Amino acid sequence: MELFLKGDRCYTDKCALKRRNYPPGQHGQGRSKTSDYGVQLREKQKVKRMYGLLEKQFRGYFERADRMKGVTGTNLLGLLERRLDNVVYRLGFASSRAESRQLVSHGHFTLNGRKATIPSIQVKAGDRIELREKSQKVAQINESLDAVVRRGVPQWLELERDAFKGAVKALPAREDITTPIQEQLIVELYSK
Template sequence: MARYTESKCRLCRREGEKLFLKGDRCYTDKCAFERRAYPPGQHGRMRKKPSDYAIQLREKQKVRRLYGILENQFRNYFKKAEAQKGVTGTNLLRLLETRLDNVVYRLGFANSREQARQLVRHGHFELNGRRVNIPSLQVREGDAIEVRERSRKVPAFQEAQEVIARRGCPEWLEVDSAAFKGAIKAQPQREDVTFPINEQLIVELYSK
């Protein structure tokens, strides 16, 4: 499947906001966004008043890049969110949050969503006792996620306790880092998504 393979820091600079695509590196002085907090390219420093469409597009791109979703995938998520009962924007964020790769990242078993996606693809996790390797798999309330016994010596999992202690775990999830286990206690609510996102702009963009 096609994936963005260029510099991750360019994406943060393009969106004008830290997306934490490189995990812990984004918290250090080595972060490129800290040194060059303006869009990439020779015209990056030019000031230009964005149109309403440009603002909506940038918000959609920001969320898409934050979760590592391709355009067609993101559009399909929006259609599912629109078909569900409730607020479309909140439904969209809930669908993105309950992706398996995002849950693995939020539990602290990976340093970034990209690393979480790779670990899932390589079959290092079990969902309700069964091995899984599909990052986009939707988890539900009551599901249990566990690092496979033979995978627990992988360095990424050895660092899990430090990551969880530093980053914290959302209230809708429960983690036992010593046992390499996690569980979904409830469906995520809008307030559980702490990253600054204006989902209404995305709804307006796709509703045109």
Template sequence: MARYTGPSCRLCRRENMELFLKGDRCYTDKCAIKRRNYPPGQHGQGRTKTSAYGVQLREKQKVRRIYGLLEKQFRGYFQEADRMKGVTGENLLSLLERRLDNVVYRLGFASSRSESRQIVRHGHFTLNGRKVDIPSIQVRVGDIIALREKSRTIVTVNDALEAVVRRGVPQWLELDRDGYKGSVKGTPTREDITTPIQEQLVVELYSK
């Protein structure tokens, strides 16, 4: 599966905000955007004038990078959201939030979405009692996501669970830390997504 393998901190600097792509490092003074708060490259500190299209493009790139998707994958989610009933932008965010790798991250089993994608791909989780290794699976209300018995000694997972208090668990999910499992209580609403995202700009970009 194709994925971005370049420096993560470069993406945060390009979008001029913390995307929390490197887990706990993003909360420390080592965070690149705290030390160099300007876009990467030799012209990063120069003055730039952004057009309306540029603003829409940057917003789309920001959302895509937050969830770790390539352009073809992201456009596919938009097309699916556009076919659904309701507001397209909110449908898009709901689809992205209900990805299995994002749910594992939201529950606190990983410190970043890239880390959660990796442990899902390695088959450390079960979905409703069955082993899964596909990060893009869409979870549904009532689903149970559990860490497999033999995977409960993984240091990074236990460290992430210790730090989940700082990030919190969304209201549409429920975490059972002692049982190393979580459940989907409902469908994520716009209010549950606290990341500063202007999804309407993404809709306007793809609707041209």
């Protein structure tokens, strides 16, 4: 499955999964049966790698989501989507989440007027994310902003491209998260 970890390559025909949709190696095209546990573990690992988290961090997010009111799986995805590095990626300032994490940790962004260097900060509705003035000439960021048209900006975010600003209009709902994630499998895995 495409996780869009490598930036623009997965949007073209050069993507490896579009050319060969089976695992590499001699036995890649063989038949494989996966157990229920294997399917659940695969889903958890997929989400962990998409958001660039370690096991301990992901477990912490799951426990926070479990303590919150509402559906645990939806809460988990909401917490992951509200990370500052993910919001920077979704706004189009970076071409991948790993790149956005690096940009945030190097201090290129301000959150509500204050310099933010921690990628895991949880944004709230009404927060403003701005690119710092001395970072507005970085070619990598400008290229990513030009390419955001292909990917699009989610409904819960607002981007002012010319002003290098973004805002969180509302908290993300499950319908706003378009990536193919089956959060129920993750809840079942951690509930064992």
